Amino acid sequence: MAKTRFKSAARPRTALPRSTGTRRWWIACAAIAVILVVLYLIYQNSQDQQNATAGGSGYRHVAGEPGAGATAPGFTLMSGTGQRISLADFRGRTVLLYFQEGLTCQPCWDQIKDLEQNQAAVTSAGVDAVVSITTDPAGLIGQKIADEKLSTPVLSDPDMRVSQAYTANQYGMMGDMRDGHSFILVGADGVIRWRADYGGAPDYSMYLPTQKMLADLATERQP
Structure with a gap:
């Protein structure tokens, strides 16, 4: 006698109530x-x-230490062109120190180029000389200067002694391993008149138009 197979009826799916x-x-x-x-x-x-924390430029920045009113730490460093340059060489003139991240930061080199292209405005602001400092080897800096066709002295601070003396390595994207984007104006008497660190968190500005930087300098500079 043949077995009768019963096909189980499929259970209907329970739909969620519309309200659910x-x-x-x-x-x-x-x-x-x-x-x-x-x-x-x-x-x-x-x-x-x-x-x-934004000044006349609208770019966020702080002023680290040593700041305005402090004596600028002295230094002697090798430039990319093989010259030894000291801060004392600029005594009697106002010099703008520009600490920057170095070879891996193209905006930093664009900043130097923009400073050179606006040299007349920089001079009119009372700046007699601009010197940049970074932590890369002098030989590599020299090659970069040649490639970018720059005339601004760029100094090598490989052991970061100068960068740390100015705490310029506290405002970069690489932690304290490299400098950030700091401008420090040293007066003819060796005293800091203005400081602006643009490279800190959260924005990490590594470039700003020279005219914007000069706007902050004009409003924040101490006599």
Whole structure:
């Protein structure tokens, strides 16, 4: 006698009630809205902090130590062109020290180029000379200067003694391993008249137009 096979009826899928699906949709929307509000508040707080430390340029910056009123630490470093240059060489003149990240930071070299292209404005602002300092070897700096066709002295500080003396290595993207983007104006008497560190968190500005930098210099410089 043949066995009779019974085919089990497929169980119908239980659909979620329409009210449950709608409720979940509203919960998801509310969660997204909360996240957006939190992100906006974080962004707004960041903008408020940026504006609080932005000078006439609108670029966020701080003034590290040693700052205005302090005697500038002396130094003698090798330039990319093979000359030994000392801060004492500029006694009697106002010199703008520009600490920068070095070979891996093309905007830093663009900054030097922009300074040279705006030399008349820099001189009119009372700056007699510009000297850049970074931590790369002098030989590599010399090659970069030649490639970029620059005339500004760029000095090598491989052991970071000068960078640390000016705490210029506290404002870069590489932690304290390299300098950031710092301008320090040293007066004819060897006293710092102005300082602006643009390379710090959260913006890490590694370039700003010379005219913007001079705007901060004009409003923040001490006599």
